[in-house]
Amino acid sequence: MAQYQASARAHTNIALIKYWGKKDQQLILPMNGSLSLTLDKFYTDTSVSYDKNLTQDEFYLNGAQKEDPKVMHFMDIVRQNTGFDSHAVIKSTNHVPTAAGLASSASAYAALALAATAAANKKFDRQKLSRIARRGSGSATRSIFGGFAEWLEGTDDQSSYAQPLEYENDWDIRMIAIVIDDQPKKVSSRQGMQTVVATSPFYSEWIKSAKTDLKNIKTALASQDFKHFGEIAESNALKMHALNLSAQPHFNYFAPASIIAMNIIEEIRELGYPCYYTMDAGPNVKVICKNADLSVILRQLQNHFPADHLLVAAPGPGAQLLD
Numbered sequence: 001m002a003q004y005q006a007s008a009r010a011h012t013n014i015a016l017i018k019y020w021g022k023k024d025q026q027l028i029l030p031m032n033g034s035l036s037l038t039l040d041k042f043y044t045d046t047s048v049s050y051d052k053n054l055t056q057d058e059f060y061l062n063g064a065q066k067e068d069p070k071v072m073h074f075m076d077i078v079r080q081n082t083g084f085d086s087h088a089v090i091k092s093t094n095h096v097p098t099a100a101g102l103a104s105s106a107s108a109y110a111a112l113a114l115a116a117t118a119a120a121n122k123k124f125d126r127q128k129l130s131r132i133a134r135r136g137s138g139s140a141t142r143s144i145f146g147g148f149a150e151w152l153e154g155t156d157d158q159s160s161y162a163q164p165l166e167y168e169n170d171w172d173i174r175m176i177a178i179v180i181d182d183q184p185k186k187v188s189s190r191q192g193m194q195t196v197v198a199t200s201p202f203y204s205e206w207i208k209s210a211k212t213d214l215k216n217i218k219t220a221l222a223s224q225d226f227k228h229f230g231e232i233a234e235s236n237a238l239k240m241h242a243l244n245l246s247a248q249p250h251f252n253y254f255a256p257a258s259i260i261a262m263n264i265i266e267e268i269r270e271l272g273y274p275c276y277y278t279m280d281a282g283p284n285v286k287v288i289c290k291n292a293d294l295s296v297i298l299r300q301l302q303n304h305f306p307a308d309h310l311l312v313a314a315p316g317p318g319a320q321l322l323d
């Protein structure tokens, strides 16, 4: 009898040019293209086993059964794409410390897209996998690929997918996640995006500016200009957070310590060590730097934050099947 079972691993990513707003809620088409770095330390392992006797999907996260309508909806999208009708038992383990404040939805839906299509004996190319992952969570579109990836905004389901960006550089880039708070976020990314698109008076300027940032950060990557690269990423993150401050009702993801962390990074930079920060839909601050400067920057940060609140990651691989 044929085996309808597969397991996959995908790593999470940190956006350096942010996705913050949808032009199509159903298809998850973004308002602007984005760019990220996939990270080695944080990943999700997922196994999918189809069983024709099941009448609905069963989902287990870190060993506990969960009712998750988003996962069920996503499995319906997978079934539409594979033409394989059965329901499945899905088992996911997150190796993304919830405390890290890194979106586990990126690694989760990238791993599920690969495992669920492979278990249906479909070998889709990475572009198609990226399009399927997109339907689970926007940031998952990029986690199909390793290293730097760009999500092309597209105009429809076919044209909105990520692609890898392969640049030669000797930066040996690292990301330090400064863990500030591990509580669930007050405003989900889905809610936050909807509010800013509908109400921020700056939204149309954001789109223009994010498009310019995307173009310029790719030039900085191609010309190995780390300073320019970091400055664009930092400024892009701050513009995203400015949208939240200008929305109605306004909201923000800053904790007092997030602001302190940003100021400390600016001080370390003034000492001559290039490092730049970014933040997503939560209070934790992520710092990008070169490996050559990592130990000095970590030592500086340890003057202000406990060592076990500083998590270091390097570039990670794309989604892959597990034996």
Ligand code: PMV
Pocket: 014, 015, 017, 018, 019, 020, 034, 103, 105, 106, 137, 138, 139, 140, 189, 190, 279, 280, 281
């Ligand atoms: O993929 P979502 O729906 O969790 O949204 C992610 C949004 C940000 O992390 C803030 C930005 C991004 O591009 O990943």
